[in-house]
Amino acid sequence: MTTRNLDIETVRHVAHLARLRISDEExxxxxxxxxxxxxxxxxxxxxDTSNVEPTAHPLPLMNVWREDNPTPSWTPQQALQNAPQSQNNFFRVPKVLDQESP
Amino acid sequence: MTTPLDIPVAEIAAGVRIGKLSALDIVSLALARVESLQPQLRAFISVDADRAMNLARKIDEQRAAGREIGALAGVPVAVKDNMCTTFGATTCGSKILAPFHAQEAAHVVDQLESAGAIVIGKTNLDEFAMGSSTENSAFFTTANPWDVSRVAGGSSGGSTAAVAARLIPGALGSDTGGSIREPASFCGIVGLKPTYGRVSRYGLVAYGSSLDQIGPIARTARDAALLLSVIAGHDPRDSTSANEPAPDYVAALDRPIRGLRIGVSEEYFGAGLNHEVQATVRAAIAAIESQGATVLPIHLPHMKYGIACYYLIATAEASSNLARFDGVHYGHRTPRPADIIDLYSSTRGEGFGAEVKRRIMLGTFALSSGYYDAYYLKALKVRTLIKSDFESAFRDVDVIASPVAPTIAFPIGEKSDDPLAMYLADIYTVSANLAGIPAISIPCGFDASGLPVGMQLMGNYFAEDRLLNIAHQYQQVTDWHNHMPALG
Structure with missing residues (x-):
């Protein structure tokens, strides 16, 4: 029941989890x-919620099935149209392997 | 002088149908009015005038050729800029999406345009719909047409200001915790948040996926019913869209309301409620009672936990939904990333505004190891109790009446440095989203300074027809919806 103070260290940790670069002032x-x-x-x-089930969703959720029929989909060009950088029908990012995660 | 923009959606559509009005004339009028009032109101982020006029010309031609035109043919409308369109950009009021051009239109945009409505542009919002004033828009703050020094409300403030200022007769907003109803109340118009799942979310940029709903914004309940009839219904592209037919909302408007049971919970009239708002809403409830409805006291004991519950669940969902804005697939990318982690972190740090970062961090915290049970899971359990309160109440009453917001529209800047104070603007609206029930905001008067006050009616699941029915009957004996802000 104690009020949890979010210190700067916790904020920095959470910002890292969320992949948000924030300044010292922020x-x-x-x-x-x-x-x-x-x-x-x-x-x-x-x-008191000791005997209460959690509600993640307001209405009953169930699997929705459809026939597995092929339908038109996007071309690679369409999928990449908004990409900041792409190459040979792929999204381009900096090298991922051979690198320590900070 | 009455212009075609002062008449309701239904009359514009009827006028175009019989050739009394030209779609091109109406759309041109709307575009001219949007342009002339944009410096004062800043309701729109983008307008596509050429496209709108071409669509209007086509409708006039089709009508002249004797071909079938849709139920909303020639009606200029706008959508909040978190709904995808294949014309122009979709910004969500954020720098991180610039530039983003959607490949497909949102289901609701297709539905509107299939019915002949003409989407003239995209309206301003708090970034990613996170806010109660549009002050969190990365572009500008929308002004309230009744007093341009005050907020229009949010997050759908661009849509509500545009309708209140008679730039357009109808618009769409989205509501995750009150984002249609609070700005509708602040702007003196009607705004409906449907039952969760009633309207497809396909093409709506997600904020809180178990809470988000798209709904109509208009000056009258009849116009809201007409718009809802066009956008409601099952869509296989949204797996949470309700697979049951939508009733005829317009036909239901004229049902008598005599004998209906209106629940009033004193939890909605407690500390923090502005006394003029309180008096105005109580008078409106009395007016509905005098039309033959019965007012009954009810108890919603967990309502007071709504804000705490909502801001944990909504932000948790947002922290997950907004993970997709990573500088890889679309939008902004930091210019010289050191590595992949820096690509993500710097892109997001540069692209998101302060409130979005705050909510992503709150949600990430609530979901993080060691805090998940105490915050996120706890909020989900309290959500169950809030939902059960409504389920019990609706065994005794047909609808629940309350204020929409604790205050009238507040001055621009008043709450922008105090996030928690801003969150409390949603105190009466978030519970409907947590439970998934429909709720409507109806203009019910003005305070002494001439600013609008809204009444909220909440209904049982899929009872939009009942909410619109009561709102319409109330508008038959009141004329708040005919008042017009004094703008140029």
Missing amino acids: AALYAAQLSKIVAYVDQLNEV
Whole structure:
């Protein structure tokens, strides 16, 4: 039930998980703002949910099946039309292998 | 003087059908009005005038040739710029998507244009629909037509300002936690969030996938019904789209409301509610009662946890949905990435605005190892309780009436440095999204300074016809929807 303070280190960790580069000023600002928001959402701890099932979706979800018939799809050119960089019908990115993750 | 833009969707379509109005004239009028008021209102992100006029010419030609034209033929409309169109760009009010040109139009855009409506442009929004004022748009803030120093509300503020200022008679917005209803209330018009799954989300850029719904924005309940009839229904391309036929929403408008049970929960009239909003909404409920409905007290004990629950679930879903904006597939890419991780992180750091980053981080935190049970899972359990509260209430009443927002439209800049204060603008609207039920915002008066106040009606699953019916009957005995902001 304690209010969790999001320190700058936690904010930096979360930003890394979310792949968001943030400046030192942003980290300090978000630490203050997110702490306030997390303190607010901590009021959910007042609610007894010990025998309550979670609801991830408002309506009953079920698998939706369709016949496996071929239908027209995009050409590689269409799929790549918005790509910032592409090469030989692929999305181009910096080298991924032989590299330590930070 | 009345211009064709002052008349409702239904009358424009009827006028075009019998040749009394020309689609080209109406669309030209709308385009001219959009252009002349854009400096004051900033309702639109983009307008495609040539395309709109070509479509209008075609409709006039088809009619002259005696061919069948659609139910909305010649009606100029706009969609929020988080719905994909094959013309122009789709920006979501973000720098990270520039430039993005969709390969396919959103289902709702296809539906509107198949019915003959003409989408003249894309309206402003908070970046990725995250906000309650459009101040989070990467481009500009939309002004409220009733007082241009105030916000239009958000996130669908561009659509609601455009309809309130009579630039266009109808528009679409999307609503994840109140983003159709709150700006409709602030702008003095009708906005409907349908039942989750009632309208296909295909081509709507996702924010919170278990909460998002597209809905109509118009000046009258009749026009909202007409628009909903065109966009509602099953779409195999959205697997969460409800596989049941949509009723005739227009035909349901004229049903009597005598004997209907209206639930009122004091949880919606507590601390934080502006007293003029409170008095105005209570008077509106009394007006519905005097039309023969019965008002009954109900209790929604978990409503007060709505904001906490919503901002954990919506941001968790957003943190996952927005992972796709990575500088690889579309949009902005950082110019000189050191490596693949830097490509992702710098692209996202440069491309997203402050509120989007804040929500991605809150959601990532709620889902992260060590915090998942305490935050995300806890919120999902409280969501069950909020949903059960509604299920119990709808055993006793047909609809629930409440304010839409705790205040009238606030001044631009008032809450922009205080995210939590901004979140609380959604206190009365988020529960309907969490439960998945439909809810409508109806103009029900003005405060002493002349700013509009909205009443919210929430209904049981798939009871859009009932909400529109009551809203329409209320509009038969009131004229709030005929008031017009004093703009050039």
